[in-house]
Amino acid sequence: MFIFLSTSLNGVVVAQEKQLLIKDADNKFPIADALIQYDHGTSHVHSGSDGSFKFNSKSFPDTLIINHKGYEEVKWAITSEEDRNETIFLQHNPLQIAEVAVNHSSFLSAITKVDLNKFPVNSAQDLLRKVPGLFIAQHAGGGKAEQLFLRGFDADHGTDVSVNVDGMPVNIVSHAHGQGYSDLHFVIPETVNNIDFGKGAYYMDRGDFNTAGYVDFQTYDKLKNSLVKLEGGSFNTKRILGMFNILNDVTGRKGAYVAAEYNYSDGPFAIKQNFNKINIFGKYNQWITVNDYFNIQFSTFNSSWNASGQIPERAVDEGIIDRWGSIDPTEGGSTSRTNFQMNYKHIISPSDQIDAMVWYSKYDFNLYSDFTFYLKDKDHGDEIQQTDGRNIYGTEVKYTKDISVSNGDLKLISGIGFRNDDINTLQLNHVYHRDLLLDKISDVTGTETNLHAFSGLIWKTGKWTINPALRVDHFIFNMHNLLDVEQLPSGQSSEAIRISPKLNFSYSTSDDVMWFLKTGMGFHSNDIRVVIQNIGDKTLPYSISGDFGVRLHPFKSLIITPTLWYMSLQQEFVYVGDDAVVEPSGKSRRYGADLGIRFQPLQNFYLNADFNYSHARFIEAEKGEDYIPLAPVITSTGSVNWDFLTGFSLGMQYRYLGSRPAIEDNSIRTKAYFVNDLMLSYNRQKWGANLQVNNLFNVKWNEAQFATETQLRNEQTSVTDLTYTAGNPFGVKMGVYYKF
Template identity: 45%
Template sequence: MAKCYTTFFILLSLLFTGALKAQNVINGQVWLAPNEPAEGALVTVKDAGYSCMTDRGGNFKLVTPSASATLIITHIGYVPAEYTATAQGDNKVSLAKGVYQLEDVILSSDINYKYFHTISKVDLNIRPVRSSQELLRTVPGLFIAQHAGGGKAEQIFLRGFDIDHGTDVQVSVDGLPVNMVSHGHGQGYADLHFLIPELVKTIDYGKGPYYTEHGNLNTAGYVSFQTIDQLENNRFQVEGGQFNHLRALAMVNILPKENAKRSAFVASEFMHFDGPFQSGQNFNRFNLFGKYIEHISTNTKLTFLASAFSSKWDASGQVPQRAIDQKIIDRFGAIDNTEGGITGRYNASVQLSSFLKNGNSIESQLYYSRYYFQLYSNFTFFLRDSINGDQIKQSDERDIIGFNTKYHIPFTIGNTKLKTTVGASIRYDKTYDTELSYTRQRSFLEHAKLGDITESNAAIFIDQKIQYNQWLVNIGSRLDYLHFNYLDKLSANADAPQNKSIVSPKINVQYTFNKKFQAFVKAGKGFHSNDTRVVVANQGRQILPPAYGADLGFNFHPNKKLVLNAAVWYLFLQQEFVYVGDEGIIEPSGRSRRVGLDLSGRYQMTKYLFADANINIAGARLIDEEKGEDKIPLAPTFTSTGGITYANKTGWNGSIRYRYIKDRAANETNTVIAKGYSLLDGIINYTHRKYEVGLAVENVLNASWNEAQFDTESRLMNEPSAISELHFTPGTPFFAKIKLAIML
């Protein structure tokens, strides 16, 4: 009997060895430029039907029955290439730039598949954006509003959230966190104005708390910007327009773009804008950005970037409707025209990406940011102080240092592909004299809050992707540990430091029926931390209230010209204690529930003519409040964006775009309504190889609309008592600007 078993195992070993010999592994790399690897390129064995997608380093791995194979390589926006690869060869393929076509968008179950990343790249290339605000608007369903002179971070709306300035959406640029935790103006404050829009290469985004790489503040979703590695051309551009708009831009390659080993460029931007207000905004912004890339070897890349940003502005603030009705001011007037502020940020980052011979890869980043912020606001006018007025000053100055690392391990078991990612991160914030004080025309009166904040966030996560035939399953979890400390400089009694941990499991399941239809379901837990001042004041209660979400949806590519996406979703927040920076108080809001529907479509009418539309429906309620008093103020219920774009790379090109938001409740009882609006914007350019001229018009139909809106209790000078009503920042009327760009 023992001999039988021995013979059986010998035969099994021979069969297994023979099977291994019958399989050949073809490895290779795909490049989009001399030093830019092609992430997400589709590599298909010709006439065989099996394929894979490249990873972040442009690497691919195919198991084939023969030692050589003819490959077809495609990537959206590039000319398809045919290449004969061998198992022992140095298989490197460079793709030539082509025309962006929707037929190149693929639905795949590959472990490197990133559908939303691809769609964002389509959007960026068929309708280039010219401001950081427009960058955010490329995310379907995301609305923004500005209400403090142009220099303040935008108010964000997404998936039934008034996210304020970033409390429930995580924003990053090249791995640098944009959100400021425990900020002097509001939790998660995300000022994106340090990003020069022409430098953005891709926008990766996801809605809901389903992604293990993204931790704190990722409840409604995340938005990650990636800048270009090299300029196609040197560019010098000037813009001018109404309301004293002026913008100058310079982007210059320091090293020749043909250099395959290293690249370097710098870009600088200056902008001035007064706006339509009677008291000019005097908004000035300066940006400087530099990036250097060194390919230490074929599979090892070092990236260093640095940036500097400064901005200052005046503001007219939010005005009460009654002041306009009584003709005290007009829509573009001011009750207090001494509002405004200054802000700045300096960033430095070094990243090392290594793609090992065994297919594994590791990415690590060390970053540092120096940040400052001062804001003067007056929301209630003479409610608190009938003599000096209610102007306040908020300030935030801090150092941020952080480290991120991820290790990717792809492997195969039979017909199943797997990719394990383990990662860790740490972020440390230290603020100096974070302040809320009372002022009069920017002159100090007295402190309301003053102290130093120290907040640390350490995290580890594991993410497992499993691809079997048409199935792609993504299971993961992350552990976050946060430490909070606050030194209150106005109190002799020190609150004890607090710390807390939270585990956030996630699961995403996707089934690709064929090249035309793909269904998915997502579920996960996320969180947003509360402000350190809240955490220590409440002795650690409800430090990290969790959020639980689920999505069910599909991606549909019925033909070469049409791409559709739809999802129904649910999100539950257990509890929130929010630090209201304008008043220096803690405001609990209880449990909340949101449900909704997202619909998106892209249609290519001709080679260069594209149409797109997004529809987003949401219902938001406070669970612990009585019916009729359970509205979530300013939560959007219906939004839609879209447009038509003619995307010819040379000659005439342009777009006409709309955005719409429906009326919504401005308070819990729905007795004050934030007014909806519908706007139309247009761009037309003439592009030549050496130059470009263009005209951009915002609010083409000159609609009268309210941008930021709030139900606020205020008191005007000489009013006998306070009145609670709608306060708003008037939206910009018809606004035209022209540009001239020279490319060298």
């Protein structure tokens, strides 16, 4: 405590000195670690976390040369002592591969920033596809959250991938359909400024579900222009987008905008999807003082859809239906989510700052699915209804301090926070054609609370960066089973604690080569219905993982990032919401390799590619029976973009998912696919147009694939075979926009 107070007071004294500040010209945020050359270029300093710097110039006049990756160089003339008490604003450069520093902490987000600039997105699915190594699948009519694949995990809808928007968790704990369910459809893609991501569990500020990795989508603070966009295309697809800059004062200290979109599509299936979605988003920002920043944002969305479901391969082979047909035409659902979020930043001194966030979500979900058809109920069929209704709220406060030591620089980062899910509806029902309730299989209410704290150091000494950290999570589970008449009125409760140490190293042999070794433990929480039924039994299954790799920048136009990784997991599966059963499958082990390539030989020509291999096995099962179903083995994504003439841009992107085991003994395998999309756009200062061609070569592919035991109406016995949702065929979408 004494050290904390003394260093904080010292920071206050420094803050009172006259000095220059460096800030971003767009959002007015301080720019840390900018290089300032002074004394006619013979000496230099770096800006602090608050953007300030001081220097000892013994003679005037002098010209400061200020540089930071991603910004235009500034030359600032100083003629007297009074010139020190000013603010210098840096303008963004169009981010190029040459501007990315391999040894900078923002390397990963800088890479995705380049990808976003070169190949913009216009759907929530496109956002997820921008994360290197992350693969997705949609299998329920467009409105259901995507299935996620990363580092040998079929992470279902988020069980082992932490998904966030502006730091607010998207994953839903103890969800009606799947643990960690992450529905990103409330995000308007044009509001996303950048994507922060990390693979593995090496990050002190990432907790629940951060085993395979995390993704954080960061929205714009301000708009440069208002915009209206109209889109339409195959399968009666329509989209209207409006983004309106409603406050942007001349000083740049405050700004506000709202965005709204409407989506509709029938889809390619025989049963019209009738996919409707409405999104609204608003954000207000203000620098209250030079050192105090405040932000408030709001979003809401509502969607409904029909789904063709997952169809058995044999039903298509036997001519019962075609690829675009369905066995149960009444599948589908509806969902909504409303979010409020506030952020506050206080810069205490050049070396100290506090960041605080508070958020609230109201969530509702209603899904009708039929995976087995007439396996259980020969008369009515096996359709189920899953409903979820809850209020979620949470907060986090983070303290950051820069400390200068004799042999380098230290950054201390500490934080505390909590999340509480107040679950008022969590049901699994057996229904007939949505309308008739046949049986309540599960019906519970409850609360789930996560208290967390973390602290770590980032020590830079010479060419080394060493980052030890520790995270502690405490969970409190309370559940009331409405179907258990003998249960106590207060229900049942349980608690669990997970301690997650992290230790990361990096070594920069030069500005263009950085080796790294990351190690750490992560975890995912288990469903409240499992926890209460099995108190003390793997409530918070942990992972242990390590990464070893190198970032190479051999010349300005090329970045290569090969990585080897390893991970073991204490327990593979959690509660299966579709059947109301527990399927723990024991310990597992994964290892693999990632390779990322970013190549920009010309300023107007850009190419990226990511290749991923993983080997996933249960370690307690017999050899040959130890395959982890649906774990991806080989995946690859990439794109090429060419800006030509004046305002024209042509881009093509691909995604490849190799064949993989669909069942533990590998007797059923999924089918590989390779799909290409094309985009041609024309952009002027005030308006533009684009043409998007999906599945350019009209390949026949299966998007979501499972090995499932099913029984059709006229079959005497059940059959376990491949069930799938057909991937979209060739389709065209056109759009025009106008800026004002």
